[in-house]
Structures are given as C-alpha cells and as structure tokens.
Amino acid sequence: MHTPDSLIDLHVRCHRSLAKLFRHCRKLDNELARRELAGFGFPDLHSQLFHIVDVEDWWMGGVSLMSRGGSKAEDFADIRALDSWRSEVSQRTQSYIERASRKELNEKHVLRCGGEKGPKLVPAFVLMHVVTHAYHHKGQASAMCRLLGHPAPETDLPMKGRSHR
Amino acid sequence: MQTGSDRLPQQDARGAHHLAEHCRALTAEQFLQPLEGFGIPSLQQQFNHVIGAEQYWTSVIRGEYRHEEFDASEDERDQMTIEGLLGWRSEVAAATTAMLQQASTDWLATPALFMAWPGKERELQPRHVMMRIITHNFQHRGQIAAMCRLHGHPVPQGLDFPLGPDPALD
Numbered sequence: 001m002h003t004p005d006s007l008i009d010l011h012v013r014c015h016r017s018l019a020k021l022f023r024h025c026r027k028l029d030n031e032l033a034r035r036e037l038a039g040f041g042f043p044d045l046h047s048q049l050f051h052i053v054d055v056e057d058w059w060m061g062g063v064s065l066m067s068r069g070g071s072k073a074e075d076f077a078d079i080r081a082l083d084s085w086r087s088e089v090s091q092r093t094q095s096y097i098e099r100a101s102r103k104e105l106n107e108k109h110v111l112r113c114g115g116e117k118g119p120k121l122v123p124a125f126v127l128m129h130v131v132t133h134a135y136h137h138k139g140q141a142s143a144m145c146r147l148l149g150h151p152a153p154e155t156d157l158p159m160k161g162r163s164h165r
Numbered sequence: 166m167q168t169g170s171d172r173l174p175q176q177d178a179r180g181a182h183h184l185a186e187h188c189r190a191l192t193a194e195q196f197l198q199p200l201e202g203f204g205i206p207s208l209q210q211q212f213n214h215v216i217g218a219e220q221y222w223t224s225v226i227r228g229e230y231r232h233e234e235f236d237a238s239e240d241e242r243d244q245m246t247i248e249g250l251l252g253w254r255s256e257v258a259a260a261t262t263a264m265l266q267q268a269s270t271d272w273l274a275t276p277a278l279f280m281a282w283p284g285k286e287r288e289l290q291p292r293h294v295m296m297r298i299i300t301h302n303f304q305h306r307g308q309i310a311a312m313c314r315l316h317g318h319p320v321p322q323g324l325d326f327p328l329g330p331d332p333a334l335d
Contacts, residue, residue: 006274006292010296013293013296014300017300037202038315039202039311039312039314039315040311040314041310041314041319108329119328121328121329122329125327125328125329126328128326129325129326129327129328131300132299132300132303132325132326133303133325133326135300135301135303135304135307136303136304136306136307136310136325137307138304138307139303139304139305139306139307139308140307140308140310140311142204142304142308143202143203143204143308143311144202146202146203146204147201147202151204156297156300156301156304157293157296157297157300157301159289159290159293159294159297
C-alpha cells in the first residue's frame with residue numbers, strides 16, 4: 001500500500017534532482033541543446049528533457065482525469081521554457097496526490113489520457129513509472145551534457161532533509 | 166511489513182534482469198569497451214557500479230558497513246563477465262529483498278545514524294536510501310540503453326518500471 005505522504009516525498013525529491021539538472025542545462029545555448037548526438041533515442045538534449053516532462057504530463061494528467069498531454073517539443077523555445085513547464089507539471093502532480101485519498105491512489109481506475117479513455121491502472125504505480133522513467137532519461141541527459149563538454153553535477157535522488165508533509 | 170515504494174526493487178527485478186540478459190548478445194570486447202561521454206565508460210563498469218551501489222547502501226542501513234574492512238578491490242567475485250555480474254546481482258537483490266521482508270514501516274520511515282563511507286556516521290532514513298538505490302539504478306539503466314544502441318544492439322521495449330503490480334508479489 002502506497003501512502004500519499006511517501007508518494008509526495010518521492011515526487012518532491014525526484015524534482016529536486018530534475019531541477020538541478022535543468023538549471024545546469026539552461027547554461028547551454030540553443031545550438032548545443034539541439035545538437036544531435038548518436039546513440040540516443042531522443043537525439044538532442046532539448047528533446048530528451050522535453051520527453052521527461054511530457055511523460056509526466058501525459059500519465060499524471062491521465063490519472064488525475066485532467067487530460068493533459070499533447071504538447072510538442074517545438075512549443076518550447078529553449079531549456080528555460082522547458083524548466084518552467086517542468087515546474088508547472090510537477091505542481092499539478094503534487095496537487096493531485098494531495099487531493100487523492102490513500103484508497104484512490106492504490107486502486108485501479110480508468111485513466112483519461114490526451115482526451116481519450118485510457119487504460120485502467122493504479123495511480124501509485126503510474127507515479128512510480130513516471131519517477132523511474134525520469135531517472136532513466138536523466139541518465140541519458142547527463143551523458144549528453146558530458147558529450148557536449150558541459151558535464152552535469154551530481155543529481156542523484158537527494159536523501160537530506162525531512163520527509164515532506 | 167513493507168509499504169509501497171519500499172517494494173520497488175522487487176517490482177522492478179524483472180526489468181533489471183532482462184536488461185542484463187539483453188547484454189549477453191554483445192561480444193566481450195563490446196561489453197568492456199570504454200565509450201566517450203559516459204562518466205562510467207563501459208557496460209561492464211556500469212553494471213558493476215549499479216550492483217556495488219546497492220550492496221553498499223543496503224549494508225549501510227543494515228548496520229553492516231565497516232569502513233576499515235571495506236576494500237572493493239579485494240572482492241574476488243567475477244565482476245568482468247555478464248555471467249559473473251548476473252550472479253552477483255542476484256545475490257545482492259536477494260539480500261535486499263530479505264532485508265525488506267523483515268523491515269517494519271517504522272524502521273523504514275525513521276531517521277537514524279548509520280556508519281557510512283568514509284567511516285562517518287550519517288543520519289539517514291532507510292526509505293530514502295531504498296528510493297536512492299532504485300532511482301540510481303534507473304539513471305544508469307538509461308546510460309546502459311544508450312550504450313547498447315551505440316553497440317548496434319538497442320534494448321527492446323518493456324524494460325520500464327511496470328505500470329501495474331506484479332501479481333507474484335501479492
């Protein structure tokens with residue numbers, strides 16, 4: 001059984017890692033941020049970071065029945081714009097978890113993704129998927145930063161600080 | 166008793182195992198080859214790092230970490246081949262699972278002082294350590310996936326964290 005408090009704590013810490021990486025990436029100019037690199041399914045840093053936020057927007061919008069998703073990478077001029085969007089999406093996710101009951105978070109219900117009826121899933125699992133997915137692509141974004149000559153700082157999940165709530 | 170996020174390692178065990186199995190198709194040269202752009206430069210070192218990190222952090226919260234006895238270079242396990250690493254991964258994962266099966270919710274959620282590298286006590290909440298292990302695993306899994314692609318052997322779909330509970334664990 002996942003608790004709202006433990007999910008919020010995990011989500012907040014995940015976004016502390018992401019915020020640190022995005023802040024670092026904001027220092028790269030658009031030419032570097034959009035330079036295609038071999039070996040990555042999302043071939044440039046901008047699209048890699050876009051994908052992290054887009055997946056959270058899609059799944060957590062689906063879970064909260066707010067039907068988010070459908071943004072396009074080209075809607076965001078630079079990494080600063082992506083970082084603002086990341087912050088908005090994070091806030092929406094957190095608001096949803098704060099509103100949801102423990103029961104709702106742990107029971108299957110039908111999602112509404114991109115305006116369509118989606119699969120029947122457990123919200124807590126969807127959040128776990130979103131968080132681990134973010135780290136998967138954060139690892140790739142870190143490798144990209146190194147290839148672009150701007151190695152990222154350490155952005156592992158922070159363990160310091162009291163639990164949230 | 167376990168709560169939600171503390172079961173992450175078990176829920177994800179299948180994906181971690183499949184990724185290592187996927188790498189069996191690579192040659193030994195590919196597995197050991199350093200690639201530009203990765204702080205941990207080869208697939209072998211990536212797997213070694215992830216398994217070693219889980220072993221280290223779980224030893225810390227079990228209270229078994231002894232700095233004066235810690236010397237990774239003295240570990241005689243086969244850490245160079247995928248076969249050896251799969252065996253080590255299974256051992257470490259089994260120990261983590263056993264620890265979590267014994268763990269109480271209170272213990273997981275209560276900050277306490279634990280001996281850690283470099284021989285200093287740190288205040289840690291075991292639940293945060295478990296979250297750190299699994300997210301660290303995914304961070305490097307992303308890099309392993311990129312490395313596999315560079316070696317011409319992209320990973321298949323389905324290695325993400327599952328979107329539903331594994332019935333075998335309930």
